[in-house]
Each structure stands twice: as C-alpha cells, then as structure tokens.
Amino acid sequence: MRKSHPVRRAVLAGAATVSGIVLLLSLKPASDPGSAQAAGGQLPPAAAGQAPQGGVNGAVTGDAAQTQYGAVQVRLTMSGGKITQAEAVQAPKGGRSDQITASSVPRLNQAAVAAQSADIDAVSGATYTSAGYKKSLQSALDRAKASAGGAQGSGNAQTVAGDVAQTQYGPVQVRITVAGGKITNAEAVQAPKGGRSDQITASSVPRLNQAAVAAGSAEIDAVSGATYTSAGYKKSLQSALDKAPAGGGSSQAAGSGGGQAQTQTLTGSVTQTQYGPVQVRITVAGGKITNAEAVQAPKGGRSDQITASSVPRLNQAAVAAGNAQIDAVSGATYTSAGYKQSLQSALDQAGG
Numbered sequence: 001m002r003k004s005h006p007v008r009r010a011v012l013a014g015a016a017t018v019s020g021i022v023l024l025l026s027l028k029p030a031s032d033p034g035s036a037q038a039a040g041g042q043l044p045p046a047a048a049g050q051a052p053q054g055g056v057n058g059a060v061t062g063d064a065a066q067t068q069y070g071a072v073q074v075r076l077t078m079s080g081g082k083i084t085q086a087e088a089v090q091a092p093k094g095g096r097s098d099q100i101t102a103s104s105v106p107r108l109n110q111a112a113v114a115a116q117s118a119d120i121d122a123v124s125g126a127t128y129t130s131a132g133y134k135k136s137l138q139s140a141l142d143r144a145k146a147s148a149g150g151a152q153g154s155g156n157a158q159t160v161a162g163d164v165a166q167t168q169y170g171p172v173q174v175r176i177t178v179a180g181g182k183i184t185n186a187e188a189v190q191a192p193k194g195g196r197s198d199q200i201t202a203s204s205v206p207r208l209n210q211a212a213v214a215a216g217s218a219e220i221d222a223v224s225g226a227t228y229t230s231a232g233y234k235k236s237l238q239s240a241l242d243k244a245p246a247g248g249g250s251s252q253a254a255g256s257g258g259g260q261a262q263t264q265t266l267t268g269s270v271t272q273t274q275y276g277p278v279q280v281r282i283t284v285a286g287g288k289i290t291n292a293e294a295v296q297a298p299k300g301g302r303s304d305q306i307t308a309s310s311v312p313r314l315n316q317a318a319v320a321a322g323n324a325q326i327d328a329v330s331g332a333t334y335t336s337a338g339y340k341q342s343l344q345s346a347l348d349q350a351g352g
Helices: 006-026 033-038 096-115 127-151 196-215 227-243 302-321 333-350
Strands: 058-061 065-067 070-079 082-090 158-161 165-167 170-179 182-190 263-267 271-273 276-285 288-296
Touching (some): 058 127, 058 158, 058 170, 082 096, 082 127, 082 263, 082 288, 096 127, 158 263, 158 288, 165 227, 170 196, 170 302, 182 196, 182 227, 263 333, 271 333, 288 333, 302 333
Antiparallel strands (some): 065 070, 070 082, 158 170, 170 182, 263 276, 271 276
C-alpha cells in the first residue's frame, strides 16, 4: 500500500478549508429583517419603536420618566410621520445635574432624530438621564403610532398653546394638537415644580392630558389632590381651544383660494443665564410667529416670580414683533437676554 506523503496531506487539508470558507461566505444571508426574525434574532433597531410612517403631524409628548436625579420628558415634532425635532421639556436640574443635562440632552435629541426611534446609545456620564430620555421617547413614539390612524384624512394638524394660568403653586400652560376639529394630543408645557409639587404634577398631568383628549373640551374633572393644578390646566386648555380654528388645522386667514398655510413648530437652542437656562419655542404660520413660549426659564426662589411676570410679556412681544428685536422686561434683564437669544435661534431654523 502506498503511503500518503505528509506534505500532500497538508496541502489537501488546506485546500478543503479554503473551499469551506468560500462556501460559507457565499451562503451568508443578506441583512434582511425577515431573515433575522426567522432566525430568532432581533429586528434592526429602526423596526422596533420607530417613528410611525402614517403621516402624523404636530407635537407629541411622551410620559415623564422618573430617574434618580429627576424627571425626564421628551417632546417630538412630527411631520409626515417622521421625527423632525426632539427635545427634553423636563430634565434633571440642580448642582452637577445642570452640567450633565446641558451636555447630554442636545446629543440625545440629535440621536433621536437621526435614528427615528428610541434605539439610541446612552451618553457617557449621563446614564440615568439617557435611560429616562429613551423611556419617555418610546412613550412619545407609541402615542404617535396610536394616533396615526385617526389622523389620516382629517386635515392638517395644528398645535396651539393656551395662555399661562397662574396658580398658588406655580404656572400651568397647556398645548394641544387639533386635527379634523378634534384634540389629538394635549400636554402641559408648564406645571408646578419643586418639593411636593413634583409628585403632584407627575401624577396629575398625564391624567389631565388623557381627559382633555377624551373629552375634546375643557369640561374635565379635577384630579383629586391636585385642585390648583387642575384648575390652572382647565383654564389654559380653554384658552388654547379658543385660539384653535373650528376647522382643526386649516388656515382661516388664507382668504380666496382656500389655501392652507403651513404651520411649523420650532424650538430654539438652550441659552444659559446667570439664573438658569432659557429656551423658547415658536409656532410659525405663513411666515409669521403665531405663538411663542418659554419651555425652560429660571426657577427657584425669587426667579419663580420674575419668570412668572416676565415670560408672558416676552411671549406677547415676540408674537407682536415677529422677530427677536424685542425690549427687555424691566427687572428681568438676564431672562430677557436669554429669551431673545433662544428666540433668534428658533427664527434662524425657520429661515427668518
């Protein structure tokens, strides 16, 4: 019997190995969601919790997610079912949290828009804030998905903010999205904060939001244990309804031709002041500012009174002027300066 030479065996073994690798590579499945699911793997990130592609328009706010360092709440601006803007209307504050929030939230906002889902990476050094952000973001996406069907064929959605209602424990301001003459979303962009108020707000506001959508009016019951907040909410909600056109989103000022003016909600960058951050959101329709509001403003101690007094006047001035060339409010120099700077950044986004 002829013996196989050792070198020959090595060559044959090597050739077999190479052939096997080539065969495996040729059989590698493409990156197909169906294949991944069939194999028991996870769907690609965008498939889970992604922005609903049902033509959703307007602002949608997620639930407030409580973290070890404070609440995080995310608001999305949707256009054609896609996230065009993301922002945190609540985030941890005070001490070291101010720096972490200022550094991490803008990055999380950008990540949400880029990913079009809640499957985003946590920001290093902001683990709790990132987790809360993602949780609230997911709830906003779930809410948008749930309302996507009802928004089909109901006309353009319009976002309207009510007047600020002052209560014994702080201001309350409600924003609603109206489509087809119905309230499709309601949210409190301002609510009492600090101490016991944090718990009351976190418990009562989501229930008031749901009640407003269900009732389609300001005739909603007060939440037990949150009498002042409920009263302020209803008052601001009614003023928002008074401002909303009966058609639920169509521009009544279009005149002949019946054309609809495009409504855009834009949020300026956060401006840091000596007494706290200021951030302004504006609604623009037909090239004009139709609503302005401060989603962030200095809080605590004397700042609460200054903010409550100055911000409504700054909001009115912005709408009246149609630009950031507005006068500072006496006694609120820093807040006014921060407001104007954030307002200008919002206008820059609108191309004005």
